[in-house]
Structure formats: C-alpha cells, structure tokens
Amino acid sequence: MTLYSKIIGTGSCLPPRRITNEELARQLAEKGIETSDEWIVSRSGISARHYADPGVQSSDLGVEAARNALQMAGMDVSQIDLIIVATSTPDHFGGFPSTACVVQNKLGIANGCAAFDVQAVCSGFIYAMAIADSFIKTGMHRRALIIGTEVFSRILDFQDRTTCVLFGDGAGAVVMAASEEPGMLATKLHADGSHADILCVPGNVNAGVVAGSGFLHMDGQAVFKLAVSVLEKVAHETLDAAGMQSAQLDWLIPHQANIRIMQGTAKKLGLPREKMVVTVDQHGNTSAASIPLALDQAVRDGRVKPGHHVLMEGVGGGFTWGAALVRM
Incomplete structure (x- = not known):
C-alpha cells in the first residue's frame, strides 16, 4: 500500500491584545516616530495585529x-x-531546549515522540510540512503535529517605523496523518544564503550577552523584489511536480507579509483575488505562523472544503522560500 500524508485538522491562536494602526501610531508618536493608518495600509495592507502579553511565550500560543x-x-x-x-x-x-520539546511537555505528551524546531523564518511552516510529509510517506511516523508560532513583537525596534508596523504574534497548527488517499501532492523548498543580510536579526551571543543588534533588520525593497520573483517560480515548480495547472487551484494561501506581494503573485498565476486567502490586514506578518493561521481561518469559515486543492507558499529570511500543494 502506498502511504500518503494528509491534513486532518487545523488550529490557530491569536493573543487577545489587538493593536490597530491608530493605536500603534499613537504609541509611536510618544516616542517621536511619525506614522499613520494611511501610511501603513498603503504600503502593506495591514490594519491591525496582535501582540502577546508579557510572559506569554511562543510555546503557549x-x-x-x-x-x-x-x-x-x-x-x-x-x-x-x-x-x-x-x-x-x-x-x-x-x-534550546527546542520550543517543540516545551510544547510536548505542556501538551502532556509522554510517549517519547520525536520533537524538534525548524528555522526557516517565514518559510518555516512550509519546510516543516515538507519534512513531516517525507517522514510519513516512508512510514517512519504516522501522526504529526506541525506548528508555526511567533512572538515577533519581542524582536521589533519600535524606533524603526519601516519594520515595527509590519509584524504581529500568533500561532497556527495542523495535524498530518498517514493516509491511503493523496493529501500532500507536492512540495518544493529552496534557499539562497547570499541574500542573508536583507532580512535578519544581525546580533549574536558572546559571553552571555547580545553582541550587535537583537532587533529585526529588513531591506524592504530588496525583499519585495526577490519575493515576487521566487514565489511565482516556486508556485509553477510545485504545480508542475503535481501535474496540475494554476487554473485547477481552489485556493492560494501565500505567506501573509504584504498585500502587494500577494496580489502580484496571484496575478502572475492567473488567479482572481477571490481565490486568495487574505489575513494580513488583521494579523500583520506573523512569520512562520501566517500560513497556518490563514489556513485555519479559511477552513473554519467554510471557504476551504474537503477535496479542495490549496497552494501554500512562503518566503523569508535566509533567504528561504518554498511551496506545498495539498488536497484537503
């Protein structure tokens, strides 16, 4: 019997503290930083984001x-x-210990199952699903819990309005299980370390303290240009691997970073905006959590149904990118 992996459950968590653009602009104004709802929306499509309360960790979400x-x-x-x-x-x-091990303990899973973290920034959830898919297909594992979770508000420089307005906190998860029916149809992963400096946290640990900056740094224009290019290519590459055309897609769920990047990708794939799941306006960029958050919302509101073909794709620091085509 041929083994496949299939998504059989989705879930998400957003911290209760919701910060609108207007509220964030007021907070930044107290620091002498000028911004506005119009400025943020026009450049990113973001109207609000969620921040975790002090003491709430990625594992909790x-x-x-x-x-x-x-x-x-x-x-x-x-x-x-x-x-x-x-x-x-x-x-x-x-x-270390990995957040996966912390999650395992907090969930009360005492069966000794494998647990580890994946670091591919905003592409991390795609990377994690691809790994789980390979493990399940080989029979090594049968039921996997894949989680994307972030508290990006902790690494934002609130003196830098070009980055601090873009990111939020949250978590999304899927349960993937062995199946006789195809679920994960194709995955493609890529990276190019020559672009590492355009999106990074450039600090490192030396003698127990941070040497350099512990804040996120981003060259917005460089990221935008590269993201639009690689997302189109990896989408076609993944569709080709599955023997499908973009017209056969029911939904596109891109990494929720910037509405202009997302709309540009949909346009290049010949997909109407109505076929793209958008949560960036209310969640901001939640990095590795953005795709599973959007998937869970679309599943629970009834848009994504069993049998639908969904293309998920992400791009992030590293520079990393990838896509996964699934049949729900």
Whole structure:
C-alpha cells in the first residue's frame, strides 16, 4: 500500500491584545516616530495585529493552536508521534531546549515522540510540512503535529517605523496523518544564503550577552523584489511536480507579509483575488505562523472544503522560500 500524508485538522491562536494602526501610531508618536493608518495600509495592507502579553511565550500560543487542531482531527495527544515547530522566536535563548520539546511537555505528551524546531523564518511552516510529509510517506511516523508560532513583537525596534508596523504574534497548527488517499501532492523548498543580510536579526551571543543588534533588520525593497520573483517560480515548480495547472487551484494561501506581494503573485498565476486567502490586514506578518493561521481561518469559515486543492507558499529570511500543494 502506498502511504500518503494528509491534513486532518487545523488550529490557530491569536493573543487577545489587538493593536490597530491608530493605536500603534499613537504609541509611536510618544516616542517621536511619525506614522499613520494611511501610511501603513498603503504600503502593506495591514490594519491591525496582535501582540502577546508579557510572559506569554511562543510555546503557549503553539500549544493552544495545537489543541484546536487536535480537537478538529478528533485525536488525543497520546496519538501524536512527531512534533515539528517552525519559529524564529523560540522560548529559550539560543533555541534550546527546542520550543517543540516545551510544547510536548505542556501538551502532556509522554510517549517519547520525536520533537524538534525548524528555522526557516517565514518559510518555516512550509519546510516543516515538507519534512513531516517525507517522514510519513516512508512510514517512519504516522501522526504529526506541525506548528508555526511567533512572538515577533519581542524582536521589533519600535524606533524603526519601516519594520515595527509590519509584524504581529500568533500561532497556527495542523495535524498530518498517514493516509491511503493523496493529501500532500507536492512540495518544493529552496534557499539562497547570499541574500542573508536583507532580512535578519544581525546580533549574536558572546559571553552571555547580545553582541550587535537583537532587533529585526529588513531591506524592504530588496525583499519585495526577490519575493515576487521566487514565489511565482516556486508556485509553477510545485504545480508542475503535481501535474496540475494554476487554473485547477481552489485556493492560494501565500505567506501573509504584504498585500502587494500577494496580489502580484496571484496575478502572475492567473488567479482572481477571490481565490486568495487574505489575513494580513488583521494579523500583520506573523512569520512562520501566517500560513497556518490563514489556513485555519479559511477552513473554519467554510471557504476551504474537503477535496479542495490549496497552494501554500512562503518566503523569508535566509533567504528561504518554498511551496506545498495539498488536497484537503
């Protein structure tokens, strides 16, 4: 029997603290930084984002998203035999223990299942799904919990209006299980380290303190130009691998970074805007959490239905990019 992997549950979690552009502009004005709702919306399409309260970690958001996904899947935590967490804002400095291990403990999973983090920034969730897909197809694992979770508000420089207005916190999760029916139809992953400096946190740890900057740095124009180019290419590459055309897609769920990048990608694929799931206006850029957050919203509001073909794609620091084509 040929084994496939299939998404059988989705879940998400947004911190309750919602920050509108107007509220953020007022907060920045107190620091002498000028911005406005019009300025933010015109450049990104973002109207609001969510921030985690002090003391709330990536694992906390990830656990809530995971519980929601497990509930939809009708699965007990003890049945999970693989946990992969995609995050750029891990609970622990240096990234260990992994946030996946922390999530495992908080969920009460005591079966000794494998648990590890993936670091591919905004492409992390796509990378994590591709890894889980390979493990499931080989029979190594049967039921995987894949989580994208971020508290990006912790690494934002609120003196830099070009970046601090763009990002938010949140988590999304899926349960992937072995199936006799194809679910994950194709995945493609790429990276080009020569562009590492256009989107990064340039600091490092030296003698127990941060040397350099611990804040996110982004060359917006360079990221925009590269993102539009690679997202179109990887979409076609993934469709070709599955023997499909873009016209056969029911939904496009791109990384929710910038509405102009998203609309440009949809246009190049010949897809109407109505076939693209958009949450960037209310969530901002939640990095590795953005795709599963958007997927869960579209599943729960009834847009994405069983049997639908969904193309998910992301691009992020590294520079990394990738896509996954799934049949729900």
